[in-house]
Amino acid sequence: SAVISQKPSRDICQRGTSLTIQCQVDSQVTMMFWYRQQPGQSLTLIATANQGSEATYESGFVIDKFPISRPNLTFSTLTVSNMSPEDSSIYLCSGTGGTNTGELFFGEGSRLTVL
């Protein structure tokens, strides 16, 4: 299984600022995804991070708010732009683990609190 590291693990941010979360995988993975977990809620897929091209966003999420980069097969970033308190969540990076059975492996998440 792939080991996924995220940073920062947590941060407290001011309204109107932006923060970039980094995700590093210890091996090349075909697909990487970013999820959001709002307090006490389940996981919602934000986007698929595509290597060398623009990310594919799910309904309700837009590139201007959540720009994503994926320059290679082991690294991705998610930026949360112009933050508001409603963006306070855990953001999780995930990737395929080299199997063809569909499971994903997750980082430990980045817990953002916006004041």
Add this chain to the structure above:
Amino acid sequence: GNSVTQMEGPVTLSEEAFLTINCTYTATGYPSLFWYVQYPGEGLQLLLKATKADDKGSNKGFEATYRKETTSFHLEKGSVQVSDSAVYFCALSPFSGGYNKLIFGAGTRLAVHP
């Protein structure tokens, strides 16, 4: 569309009690099914999986059987421990339209008391 429905929590049990967390799904095609666990303050860990009908996934004493006829994947454990206290998520990976795009249930919080 594809969706996952889990029983609402929290589920509160005494140590050594039997655990069942219900999960049903709606999907086109033949999805893979998963249970993930999230311990306090941590990310998600894959607990077990099943990729076709009648498969039984098992790990750490937990089991779940892929029942296509009832579209269910209920999680069971014969004797829970305090260390099993966590949030459990049922998830599916659609066969089509995004093979690795996991769809999660709402999660069920389990609290086990000594």
